[in-house]
Structures are given as structure tokens and as C-alpha cells.
Amino acid sequence: MHVPDGFINAPVSVAAGAVAVGAVAVSLRGARRELDERTAPLAGLVAAFIFAVQMLNFPVAAGTSGHLLGGALAAILVGPYTAVLCVSVVLLMQGLLFADGGLTALGVNITVMACVTTVVAYAIFRGLAKVLPAGRRSVTAAAFTAALVSVPAAAAAFTLIYAIGGTTDVSLGKVATAMIGVHVLIGIGEAAITALTVGAVIAVRPDLVHGARGLTAPLKLRVGGELVDAPAVTPAPAAVARSHRKLWAAGLVTSLVLAGFVSFYASTNPDGLEKVAHDKGFDKGEKEHDAADSPLADYGVKDITDTRLSGGLAGIIGVGVTVVAGSAVFWAVRRRRDGDTGPASTVTEDVAAASATLAKPAENA
Structure with missing residues (x-):
């Protein structure tokens, strides 16, 4: 659902950029409370x-493909504020290096793919967690x-933004129906990937899953005919460090294998937004990406003719x-939390940092 340049007009793109900057600033502050020495490496x-x-x-369906958005997965694994930052980092890398998602549309993409997915998913997740029986299956x-x-x-959010600032005259009712309809199907794939990943991490290290905190019940001992909590056993720091390294290494190797090898077998059909845009005619406003000449544009390494090798290396x-x-x-967020002594750390500073990240796309709008 990466929105390209030209789908949304300049004023609305700038407004979405402002929303994205605000969301990133708030998330930078919130992530300080979520990240610690265990979870900061996991977030990257x-x-x-x-x-x-x-x-x-x-x-x-019907010549259409979908891919993970990631907001729900990140929110459950590392917390909602950190999740917005995770997806924003991904979108920034994709836009700058791979010409995937317009640079002037970066604010729109962060708003739709990072903020909306995270907020909606985490709200539903926490609501269900309160009413379902405690346990891994419930999580x-x-x-x-x-x-x-x-x-x-997220599809509905994009449709709303397009209704306000779309650059072509199309039937919004038809766009909304098509966008939401196809993304319900894509949502099934997203749900399966999210559930499988969360379940796998919980099976190994439930203490590292933000949404599963408190899942492990304390060990009970019978003393004098009564059940009491057993004394907490603190693992040795060396053992904890080894466990963290193993999980991190396993996750990194999995990511490399997926991107470097499995990606060759991914569907080549257009994704949901591309398909709907073509069918409904609002792709006519699309502009060439500012990073179209990037050596990694379109997820291939320039001047390498072997498709498999080029895509895998990219x-x-x-x-x-x-x-x-x-x-x-x-x-950096973690270090700033450790060094934060009071009111000197302000939202203004976070907004300034976030603005620097989005400054170029906003100027190009």
C-alpha cells in the first residue's frame, strides 16, 4: 500500500507530513518508556x-497481491510507540533507497501504514486481551x-485522504469499496503472518513480547498446606546475554533468508493499491519517483542482469x-531515556528531530 508521488496533491501531502512528524515526535517520547536494555535491540x-x-x-484474488504492513506485528512485539518508529524507519529506507513509496507521499505513508495500523491494531489487541482468558493462545x-x-x-484511511486531496476525479464510493474489499483479503495474510510470528517469539521468549507481559504466572510452592509464590530467580547476566544474542541472530538470519532468497518466489502481481488505482483510473496522476535512479530502485542492484542475484542482493x-x-x-532513544533527568527533554526537541527526517519529502511536495 505504498502511495506513490502524484496520487495526493501538495497541500494534503504537506498536511499529512505534519501529522506524521507529530506522530513520530510523540512516539519518540513514548518509546522511551517501552524500550529497555532487552527490547531496544529487538526493536531494530x-x-x-x-x-x-x-x-x-x-x-x-483477481491478479492482485498483498504484503505485510507490519503495524500490528510491531505493536504487539515492542509496543505501540516503538511500532510507529519501526514502520516509519522501514518506509523511509524503502522510499530513499528502493524508490518504493513516493518521497512527497512519505507523510501519507507514515500516517496510513505506521500510525493507523498501529493504533487500530493495538486498541483491538488490548481490548481482546482484557476479555480473553490469559494464555498464549489468547495472545x-x-x-x-x-x-x-x-x-x-489503513485502506479506509487512504481513501479518506484521497477524498480530500486526490489528484484525479474518480468515484470515491467505488474506490472505497474496491480498496477496503481487497484489503480485507490482504488482511487475512497479514493476520496469519502476525499470529505465527508472535506465537513463535512467545514460545521462546515471552518476556520480550510487549503484548504478553505478565503472561507467565509465578511458580507456586505448597508451604504448610498453602500455595505461595516461589522466590523469584534472577538469571545470570551472562545467560541472559547469550539468550538475547541467540534470538537476535536467529531473527536476523531469518530476515536475510526471506529477503535474499524467498523473495524471489514472491507474487509479481500488483499489490492492492496498485491494482485498484489502475482499475479505477487514479494512477494517471502518478509521477516518476525522485529516487528512480537509485542503484537499488525497484529492489534490484543496478548493472546486475541476473534477476535472482540482483533481487537477492538488494x-x-x-x-x-x-x-x-x-x-x-x-x-539513541534508549540512551536518551537513561540520561533524561527531567524537563530538559521536551516535545519540541522531538519534533525538531522528526522534522529533520521528513524535511526533504515535505520540501519536494
Whole structure:
């Protein structure tokens, strides 16, 4: 659902950019409360994993494909504020390096794919978590439902933005019906990927899953005929560090394999937005991407003629760049939390940092 340049007019693109800057600023502050020495490295890995899985377009219907948006997955794994940053990092890397998603439309893409999916998914997830019995199956079921709903919600958000600032005259009713309809089908794939990933991490390290905190019940001992909580056992720091490294390495290898090898077998059909835009005629306003001459444009390495090798190398480079960029962002947020002594850290500073990230796309709008 990467919105290209030219679909949305300049004033609405700038307004969406302002919304995205505000959301990133709020998320930078919120992420300080979510990230700690255990989860900060995981957040960078989550961004890289989302990048990798987004390369795996899967067929849905009528010559249409879909791919993971990632907001629900990131929110459940690392928290909603950190999730907005994760998906935003992915979108920035895709736009700048791979010419995927317009640079003037970066604010629209962050608003729709990072903010809407995360907010909708996490709200549904937390609501279900309160009413379902505590347990891993309930967390997985809530993750499935939240991810499923988040995708058509994002499609509806795009339709609303297009209704305000679309550059072509088309029937909005037909656009809304087509967009939401096809993205319900894509949402099923998103839900399956999200549930499987969350379930896999919970099975190994439930303590690292933001949405599963408190899932593990304390060990009970019978003392004098009564059940009491057993004393908490703190794992040795060396053992914890080894466990973190193993999980991080496994996640990184999985991401590299998905992006570098499995992506070759992804569906080549247009994704939901591309298909609807072509069928309804509002792709006529699309403009050439500002990074169309990038050496990695369209997820291929320039001057490498072997399609498999070119795409695989581009995927591996993308995972590497995303994990480095994401880890740097979350490490900086974590360090700032450790050094935050009070009111000196302000929303204004966060807005300034976020504005610098989106300055170029906003200027190009």
C-alpha cells in the first residue's frame, strides 16, 4: 500500500507530513518508556524483519497481491510507540533507497501504514486481551484479529485522504469499496503472518513480547498446606546475554533468508493499491519517483542482469541498512531515556528531530 508521488496533491501531502512528524515526535517520547536494555535491540530487528517480509507479496484474488504492513506485528512485539518508529524507519529506507513509496507521499505513508495500523491494531489487541482468558493462545488469537482489522482500516484511511486531496476525479464510493474489499483479503495474510510470528517469539521468549507481559504466572510452592509464590530467580547476566544474542541472530538470519532468497518466489502481481488505482483510473496522476535512479530502485542492484542475484542482493542490503538504521534510532532513544533527568527533554526537541527526517519529502511536495 505504498502511495506513490502524484496520487495526493501538495497541500494534503504537506498536511499529512505534519501529522506524521507529530506522530513520530510523540512516539519518540513514548518509546522511551517501552524500550529497555532487552527490547531496544529487538526493536531494530523487528524493523528489519518487517522490511524483509514486505518483500514477500502473496497472491490474493483477481491478479492482485498483498504484503505485510507490519503495524500490528510491531505493536504487539515492542509496543505501540516503538511500532510507529519501526514502520516509519522501514518506509523511509524503502522510499530513499528502493524508490518504493513516493518521497512527497512519505507523510501519507507514515500516517496510513505506521500510525493507523498501529493504533487500530493495538486498541483491538488490548481490548481482546482484557476479555480473553490469559494464555498464549489468547495472545495469538488477539494478534490475529488485530492484524486482520488493521489492514482494511489503513485502506479506509487512504481513501479518506484521497477524498480530500486526490489528484484525479474518480468515484470515491467505488474506490472505497474496491480498496477496503481487497484489503480485507490482504488482511487475512497479514493476520496469519502476525499470529505465527508472535506465537513463535512467545514460545521462546515471552518476556520480550510487549503484548504478553505478565503472561507467565509465578511458580507456586505448597508451604504448610498453602500455595505461595516461589522466590523469584534472577538469571545470570551472562545467560541472559547469550539468550538475547541467540534470538537476535536467529531473527536476523531469518530476515536475510526471506529477503535474499524467498523473495524471489514472491507474487509479481500488483499489490492492492496498485491494482485498484489502475482499475479505477487514479494512477494517471502518478509521477516518476525522485529516487528512480537509485542503484537499488525497484529492489534490484543496478548493472546486475541476473534477476535472482540482483533481487537477492538488494534484499540483503535492505535488511542490513534497516537493522543498522533502526538499531541506531532505538539505541539513541534508549540512551536518551537513561540520561533524561527531567524537563530538559521536551516535545519540541522531538519534533525538531522528526522534522529533520521528513524535511526533504515535505520540501519536494
